[in-house]
Amino acid sequence: MKILVPIKRVVDYNVKVRVAADGSGVDTQGVKMSMNPFDEIAVEEGIRLRESGAAKEVVVVTIGAQAAQDVLRTAMAMGADRAILVKTDDTLEPRAVANALKAVIERENPSIVSMGKQAIDDDMNATGQILAAKLNWPQATFASKVVVNGDKAEVTREIDGGTATFAVPLPAIITADLRLNEPRYASLPNIMKARKKPLETIELESLGVDTASRLTTISVAEPAERQAGVMVSSVAELVEKLKTEAKVI
Numbered sequence: 001m002k003i004l005v006p007i008k009r010v011v012d013y014n015v016k017v018r019v020a021a022d023g024s025g026v027d028t029q030g031v032k033m034s035m036n037p038f039d040e041i042a043v044e045e046g047i048r049l050r051e052s053g054a055a056k057e058v059v060v061v062t063i064g065a066q067a068a069q070d071v072l073r074t075a076m077a078m079g080a081d082r083a084i085l086v087k088t089d090d091t092l093e094p095r096a097v098a099n100a101l102k103a104v105i106e107r108e109n110p111s112i113v114s115m116g117k118q119a120i121d122d123d124m125n126a127t128g129q130i131l132a133a134k135l136n137w138p139q140a141t142f143a144s145k146v147v148v149n150g151d152k153a154e155v156t157r158e159i160d161g162g163t164a165t166f167a168v169p170l171p172a173i174i175t176a177d178l179r180l181n182e183p184r185y186a187s188l189p190n191i192m193k194a195r196k197k198p199l200e201t202i203e204l205e206s207l208g209v210d211t212a213s214r215l216t217t218i219s220v221a222e223p224a225e226r227q228a229g230v231m232v233s234s235v236a237e238l239v240e241k242l243k244t245e246a247k248v249i
């Protein structure tokens with residue numbers, strides 16, 4: 001069984017993002033970029049399924065600029081077997097990404113597409129779901145546990161007040177939630193080994209899919225600055241302020 005893991009290169013989660021001066025998006029000039037954290041979890045899950053014998057190969061794919069090779073190498077240093085870069089300098093919205101991924105999936109024929117539930121840059125939470133619809137595959141989103149059982153996967157997701165477990169026939173799309181696993185660090189020897197693993201580059205145009213934009217960003221803005229707090233000297237004063245000033249009690 002083959003597992004395909006789509007991964008996105010995003011602003012590193014430790015970076016405090018700055019909105020571009022013209023409000024058109026986020027300033028990425030000189031900013032540290034990394035693999036989307038939910039995708040790291042999806043890569044880890046793919047590797048664990050291969051290590052458990054449930055899968056034979058883990059292939060990672062990114063749709064992005066030449067520089068996005070770095071996240072593919074990181075995924076291979078974690079343990080993915082090979083990588084595909086679908087090269088484009090354009091920023092694609094989820095529908096366009098899903099169209100490109102569908103073309104790659106039709107070439108690769110994976111049994112599971114393990115991907116992040118959302119990318120932390122645009123927070124769309126849409127690509128996995130659109131991809132499942134376009135492929136007419138079952139999907140299990142927000143996975144916090146995955147067990148492969150023959151020709152189906154049992155996927156647990158957190159719901160309000162508990163968990164729900166579903167069985168999906170394979171092939172299927174599974175999107176990873178935060179608590180699915182703890183991704184491993186890539187060791188230095190594995191980073192060196194990853195340099196020799198195969199990385200195929202495909203031009204996006206050669207896939208012949210529709211990647212035209214339907215969404216337009218109107219504006220991106222920083223959250224309103226928080227007002228300074230007030231120190232109170234007693235519980236009585238706090239209660240009084242909550243009653244008379246905040247009017248919440």
Ligand SMILES: Cc1cc2nc3c(=O)[nH]c(=O)nc-3n(C[C@H](O)[C@H](O)[C@H](O)COP(=O)(O)OP(=O)(O)OC[C@H]3O[C@@H](n4cnc5c(N)ncnc54)[C@H](O)[C@@H]3O)c2cc1C
Nearest residue numbers: 141142143144156157158159160161162163164177178179
């Ligand atoms: C682990 C966890 C933590 C969470 N933490 C928070 C939190 O901190 N803060 C927070 O605000 N929320 C949180 N949530 C989300 C929240 O608890 C609910 O899950 C959320 O309000 C979505 O409701 P839902 O599951 O009913 O959504 P859905 O069932 O997906 O419904 C979403 C919307 O779809 C439409 N819809 C769905 N079914 C129908 C139908 N039959 N007919 C017509 N329209 C329909 C309605 O517009 C509905 O409002 C959390 C959820 C989880 C699982």
